[in-house]
Amino acid sequence: MTRKLRIALIIQLSPRKLGSMEDWIISLVQEAARRGHQMDVFSFAPVHLVVASRIESAGFRWHNVEALLAHPFESARRLAKGYDVLALNLFAPRSPMARIAYSAIPARVLFVDHHSATPAESARTGAVRRLLDHVTTFRMAGLVAVSDYVLRRDMARFSVKPPFARRIYNGINLERFAPPREGRPGRLTAIAVANLIPEKGIHVLIDAFSRIDLPDARLWIVGDGPELARLRQLARSRGVESRVSFLGLRDDVQTLLQGAHVFVHPCLWEEAFGLTLAEALATGCPVIASRIGATPEIVTDGDAGLLVPPGDVNALATALDGIFRDAALRERLGARARRSGERFSLDASAKAHMDCYEEVARG
Numbered sequence: 001m002t003r004k005l006r007i008a009l010i011i012q013l014s015p016r017k018l019g020s021m022e023d024w025i026i027s028l029v030q031e032a033a034r035r036g037h038q039m040d041v042f043s044f045a046p047v048h049l050v051v052a053s054r055i056e057s058a059g060f061r062w063h064n065v066e067a068l069l070a071h072p073f074e075s076a077r078r079l080a081k082g083y084d085v086l087a088l089n090l091f092a093p094r095s096p097m098a099r100i101a102y103s104a105i106p107a108r109v110l111f112v113d114h115h116s117a118t119p120a121e122s123a124r125t126g127a128v129r130r131l132l133d134h135v136t137t138f139r140m141a142g143l144v145a146v147s148d149y150v151l152r153r154d155m156a157r158f159s160v161k162p163p164f165a166r167r168i169y170n171g172i173n174l175e176r177f178a179p180p181r182e183g184r185p186g187r188l189t190a191i192a193v194a195n196l197i198p199e200k201g202i203h204v205l206i207d208a209f210s211r212i213d214l215p216d217a218r219l220w221i222v223g224d225g226p227e228l229a230r231l232r233q234l235a236r237s238r239g240v241e242s243r244v245s246f247l248g249l250r251d252d253v254q255t256l257l258q259g260a261h262v263f264v265h266p267c268l269w270e271e272a273f274g275l276t277l278a279e280a281l282a283t284g285c286p287v288i289a290s291r292i293g294a295t296p297e298i299v300t301d302g303d304a305g306l307l308v309p310p311g312d313v314n315a316l317a318t319a320l321d322g323i324f325r326d327a328a329l330r331e332r333l334g335a336r337a338r339r340s341g342e343r344f345s346l347d348a349s350a351k352a353h354m355d356c357y358e359e360v361a362r363g
Helices: 020-034 049-057 065-070 072-082 096-103 119-123 127-137 148-158 202-209 228-237 253-258 275-282 313-325 327-341 346-362
Strands: 006-011 038-043 062-064 085-089 108-113 140-145 165-167 189-193 218-222 244-248 262-265 287-290 305-308
Touching: 006 020, 006 065, 006 072, 020 038, 020 049, 020 275, 020 346, 038 065, 049 062, 062 065, 065 072, 065 096, 072 096, 085 096, 085 346, 096 108, 108 346, 127 140, 127 148, 140 148, 140 346, 148 165, 189 202, 189 253, 189 275, 202 218, 202 228, 202 313, 218 253, 228 244, 253 275, 262 275, 262 313, 275 287, 275 327, 287 313, 305 313, 305 327, 313 327
Parallel strands: 006 038, 006 085, 038 062, 085 108, 108 140, 140 165, 189 218, 189 262, 218 244, 262 287, 287 305
Antiparallel strands: none
16 A cells, blocks of 8 residues: 655646636645645646645645745755655746755655747757756656657656656646537637737747638637737737637636637747646637647647648748638538547546656656
């Protein structure tokens, strides 16, 4: 029988909405409780009330990562004394938080790589970086990649291989993200769900949408971020302001996906996984996405969606126009999308991560 573990889930995230990352945190703490482990969550504020209450109802506590970063030496001692396993998520491998975790001896550090990178970042192979990468792995007890693409990248970067390194897909709630019961509404709608930063390529999508000669078609953009004002201005300058809706952060993304005819993911960087891609697939929504990073692993071109070169406005406009005009294509891609999305079970992901924590604790 596995001994009771003390686990710290440390994540560079403000769980302020009810998205799939928040679902994953809740699923993890519930799985820890089922196995009799202790799991405290360290994240940034603010925290959605539902997330906080689920952590508390499992018998665990939430802590602000800022408090750890403010007092690194004291925090390292605290983590070393209080936990057996430190699961680092969404932090860079030599970030200040990672250095605190590595200093928390004898706690065992599991590094979970969710990192999306620009092609230039991925190509960096300087001698100093290679040396630091090898040193960094000395304090890693294991490495989890969220896709095969990330696993290959990390095996090359850190000179590691299985079983030290493994792939565990991110998970989504397949009951929450399900196809609509009564079909999709008549007005043609494209949707994008993203953190509004340049690397997500939403400006490319607006430019492509403006080139489509379908006056009744509309575009929903869900999310917020530093690019919001620029994107609003771009929609105005392209003459599509009245047909592009900026919906902000939402807790009902599944309902919006069920009401859309195509999901567009025009990222410009090498996406590590793409939770929103998995969510769209699970709702049976056809996908148009950039052929870069892990995206071709999540969406097979011509099966559940269409892949286009990143940043290619004309190719994106052609794909979007084609899906809008071809109802039979939408139906065929949508049926395959749901089957494809079923690979990404939230429960399976949580159980695989908990298995990994137990293995890391055993050494």
